Amino acid sequence: MTTRPSVLILLSAAQRLRLDDGTEVATGFWAEELVTPWQILREAGWQTHVATPGGVRPSVDAESLEPAALGGDTRKAARLCDAVAQITDLTTPADLNALTGEDLDALAGVFIPGGNGPLMDLCRAPAMDRLLRYCLATAKPVATLCHGSAALLATCGGADRSPFLGQRVTCFSAAEESATALAGRWPYTLEDRLRQEGFLVSVGVPWQSHVVTDHLILSGQNPASGAALTHAFIQRLTSTPTHKGKAHEY
Secondary structure: OOEOOEEEEEOOOOOEEEOOOOOEEEOOEOHHHHHHHHHHHHHOOOEEEEEEHHHOOOOEOHHHHOHHHHOOOHHHHHHHHHHHHHOHHHOOOEEHHHOOHHHHHOEEEEEEOOOOHHHOOHHHOHHHHHHHHHHHHOOOOEEEEHHHHHHHHHHOOOOOOOOOOOOEEOOOOHHHHOOOOOOOOOOOOHHHHHHHOOOEEOOOOOOOOOEEEOOOEEEEOOHHHHHHHHHHHHHHHHHOOOOOOOOEOO
16 A cells, blocks of 8 residues: 655754753744644645654744734734644654654655754754654755754764765854844854854845755745745655655655
8 A cells, every 4th residue: 555655844842942151941843933834735735743852742932922023913923823723743743763664764854843942952862863864865855944954963973974064054044043032142053053063054134035955955044934945845845756665646
């Protein structure tokens, strides 16, 4: 029997962000960065599954549901709140650490939204490293959005050189970080860290959509990049219909 491939939406399980001064603030995923790709993928007919390290229920960053963080748009805040509540996979996510070979074979690609959580766990999770290397070996695309690009750091610093070094990527920029309430207190500047590890980082105008694509990595700079990134990701998914493992129907 053939099965339709699915997209794994990988979220951070972190609930606290440890800042450079040692204090901690609540964190989680950024609502718009999950809702936008989830809706576009579902509307395009793709089945989605949510996973986190340890299968821990992810937390939405409360700030991402506040009108003040959305240009004062109260209707958008309400829509995002309702949409998050409708993503039932958030209550019982799969465990990234326990994905089987069969689970991986059923994947068409991986999408990693941001929020500040990835700066704490996805950046150093061994299972994240294994998943990314698997995607590279099986030609399955990976999309990272905003601080979700911190997940790429999981492939660095180990005994084996990261196979993604030299790839063109983007992320929430240093200029954007310096314009937030956490300016000067971030645990590290993601743009700088990616460059230090050998990625070719391209950033655009702050707060404007900016998407970068390379061999297997597609990345978006900020929440405004979510729609364009997801459409580019879907195009990549549909242009590479051959997967190792079981046959799939499209």
